Amino acid sequence: MIDTWQQSLPHGITLSCRASGTKGRPVLMFLHGFPEAAFVWDELLEHFSRPENGGYRCVAPNLRGYEHSSAPTDVKAYRAKFLVQDIVALIEQECGADQALAALVAHDWGGALAWNLANQHPERLRQLVVINSPHPGPFVRAMQSNPAQQAASAYMNFLVQPDAAAQLSANRFDKLLGFLRGHDGEPSSRQSLAAKAAPWLTPELQDRYRAVWGLGLQGGLNYYRASPLRPATAQDPAVANITLPPEMMHIAVPTLVLWAQEDIALLPCLTEGLEQHIPNLKKVDIEGATHWVVHEQPERVIAEIGAFLQPQ
Numbered sequence: 001m002i003d004t005w006q007q008s009l010p011h012g013i014t015l016s017c018r019a020s021g022t023k024g025r026p027v028l029m030f031l032h033g034f035p036e037a038a039f040v041w042d043e044l045l046e047h048f049s050r051p052e053n054g055g056y057r058c059v060a061p062n063l064r065g066y067e068h069s070s071a072p073t074d075v076k077a078y079r080a081k082f083l084v085q086d087i088v089a090l091i092e093q094e095c096g097a098d099q100a101l102a103a104l105v106a107h108d109w110g111g112a113l114a115w116n117l118a119n120q121h122p123e124r125l126r127q128l129v130v131i132n133s134p135h136p137g138p139f140v141r142a143m144q145s146n147p148a149q150q151a152a153s154a155y156m157n158f159l160v161q162p163d164a165a166a167q168l169s170a171n172r173f174d175k176l177l178g179f180l181r182g183h184d185g186e187p188s189s190r191q192s193l194a195a196k197a198a199p200w201l202t203p204e205l206q207d208r209y210r211a212v213w214g215l216g217l218q219g220g221l222n223y224y225r226a227s228p229l230r231p232a233t234a235q236d237p238a239v240a241n242i243t244l245p246p247e248m249m250h251i252a253v254p255t256l257v258l259w260a261q262e263d264i265a266l267l268p269c270l271t272e273g274l275e276q277h278i279p280n281l282k283k284v285d286i287e288g289a290t291h292w293v294v295h296e297q298p299e300r301v302i303a304e305i306g307a308f309l310q311p312q
Helices: 038-049 080-095 109-120 136-145 147-152 155-159 164-181 203-213 218-226 298-308
Strands: 003-008 014-020 027-031 057-061 103-107 128-131 255-260 281-286
Touching (some): 038 298, 109 128, 155 164, 281 298
Parallel strands (some): 027 057, 103 128
């Protein structure tokens, strides 16, 4: 049973949320990425809320700019510090001022928020699970020096174009559905398994995505516009001149990183060197899966998270 509601936060932002499980139980919070929405976690919300699987209170917000959540028009409102502020406030609403999440589970852009939150507010979570979302240390390094990852991330420079939302919306979101199928209409040497038909992307799921995207794409695209972590161009140095101090990259909480090996946008090289930033790290490679592993292999994702979670 999934409950939905609009959660107002003290700083004026409202997040549309989905949840399963009894209030007052230890909380698992799930953060989605682009171009997804909170509903992608429904199977996990229902699984982990069952008594035999921990009986957690499971909460998945639609991030700022998505679905029915607040969507400021100012690009600056999508900087990391404001996005993290939203999630910290939601954690306090769900857990109280003195309690921490049992775990924060995040994918893609949700993972970017989760890395920041775990670094800046480690007291707000006991464990962290990140799925195909690069830690800033390896990501900056790869974006500055790894030609393969630079090429794989070139799509980011399309997503920041002024007409990106219009292009993605054309023909009933055909190009955006192409992202989910593992291609963008252009040939790629790394499409491999990802470029094949995506059987999980059923007509019913496509319609569900179209309904969410029809509410607006610009909020999600503003994440890319507000971040300097994208490939450098002749007009924009972007990531080229960024240096991150070690204290901004340290993750103190026990962390599970799940990495689908057929991700054509975020390559496996992005997990190299994680140990220097995360002393208590478990890394699991998932073969035969793409960036959309939560859709493709939900049973595997559930099993790995369940094995990692510490008893409450």
